[in-house]
Amino acid sequence: MKVLVTPTSLCRDPQGASLRRLRDAVGEVVLNPHGRPLAAAELVPLVADVDGIIAGLDEYDEAVLAAAPRLRVLARYGVGVDRVDLDAAAARGVIVTRTPGANAIAVAELAIGLVLAAARGIPRLDEAVRAGEWPRLEGKELTGGTAGVVGFGAIGRLVAERARGLGMTAIAYDPMLPDEAFAQAGVERVEIDELCRRSDVVSLHVPLLPETRHLLDERRLGLLPPGAIVVNTARGGLLDEAAARRALDEGRLHGVAVDVYETEPPSSSPLVGHPGVVATPHAGGHTGGAVQRMTDQSIDALVTALRGGRPDGLVTPAPAPR
Structure with missing residues (x-):
């Protein structure tokens, strides 16, 4: 064979x-x-x-x-x-x-790492110190905030668990699971629009299907609280990259962290290179x-x-x- x-x-x-x-x-x-x-x-x-x-x-x-x-x-x-x-x-x-x-543990850990990196601007601070600078960049505290997990499979559950370990409240959306799955994890089940309205951090963990393409679009990004963080370690296409770039430019988002892109490698992504974006090369499972x-x-x-x-x-x- x-x-x-x-x-x-x-x-x-x-x-x-x-x-x-x-x-x-x-x-x-x-x-x-x-x-x-x-x-x-x-x-x-x-x-x-x-x-x-x-x-x-x-x-x-x-x-x-x-x-x-x-x-x-x-x-x-x-x-x-x-x-x-x-x-x-x-x-x-x-x-x-x-x-x-x-790869559930690996992706979940990267997602949490990206949340922290975006919240505190860690890549920008590292780059500045390497260049001999000594900047003061105002970060975002996570303790007391709400983490919205979109997709509550193996990875999503691990992300919710780890977010709670950071002192956050976790809520989740997944239309494919029974209520028992959320109850067993001690996580409140919500619809996606409510999740967006309440979440200081939104982390995406659903497959890319016709019905999930641009799940986080202009409208839903507009529902997020001011200064929210969006993380995508699932599939490019779930996040409308152009809409996310506009939200960053207008100061509505604190940061965006992406491991996946609508086109890979992301040579034309409107997000890569933006100072409010942390970008990794589809490394979640590595x-x-x-x-x-x-x-x-x-x-x-x-x-x-x-x-x-x-x-x-x-x-x-x-x-x-x-």
């Missing part, structure tokens, strides 16, 4: 133990030749004779899937599947999996622990599916028993 592996962090050490384990299980392994997420046109020549793919943040559209007649399983190295055409995969009988929970968990879970799912079993983390319908 032949497997394509595209995640850059997994491809970094071709002779590492994880890829050796994968080769022992499947035979031939081909690695991403470009060292970055691949566009659909770049994937087409790579998938012609593969049986499985461990997929990073690449673009798996219908054309890519059509070019892979032998493909049986696409194992996402992460949780987002917005760059995979799930309908096309299901129509072709391609199993799609993901690694739920593998800790040693998270990388190893994503690696193990994605390899396990791929091998299980290729052997005719039922893998964990299924996104498309389960395969028929063999």
Whole structure:
């Protein structure tokens, strides 16, 4: 069997133990030749004779899937599947999996780090001191404030827990969960407009779907209290970047912190470079622990599916028993 592996962090050490384990299980392994997420046109020549793919943040559209007649399983190295055409995969009988929970701690910790960085202007202060300056920048205290968590899955729950540890009150919005999920966490459930009105910090943790694109748009950003902070470590497109830039320029927001962008890399983002913005390069899941968990879970799912079993983390319908 032949497997394509595209995640850059997994491809970094071709002779590492994880890829050796994968080769022992499947035979031939081909690695991403470009060292970055691949566009659909770049994937087409790579998938012609593969049986499985461990997929990073690449673009798996219908054309890519059509070019892979032998493909049986696409194992996402992460949780987002917005760059995979799930309908096309299901129509072709391609199993799609993901690694739920593998990077939850890493992303939640980065989200809290970005909140602190934006609240106190830490990157700007660091840059100034490195340049020989000694500025006084007025920061924002978080204790006593309200953290609004949009999306209350594994990551959102961890962010709420950590925000409470900072002395904040956590409230959350997630239309997909029962009331019990919020009650068990001791977090008040609210609708999204109420969350925006009450939150000094809003942190986004939902998938990018047609109905969530620009979930934080001009109108909802206008509902936020003066001096609020917005953090997006989920998916670019959830936040209307142009509207957020206007809110910063007009002094309505204290800061914006983003790890994800509408276009990546964010060469044309209106946010990058603004003094009120803290920007990181889609690094939420990049800790040693998270990388190893994503690696193990994605390899396990791929091998299980290729052997005719039922893998964990299924996104498309389960395969028929063999």
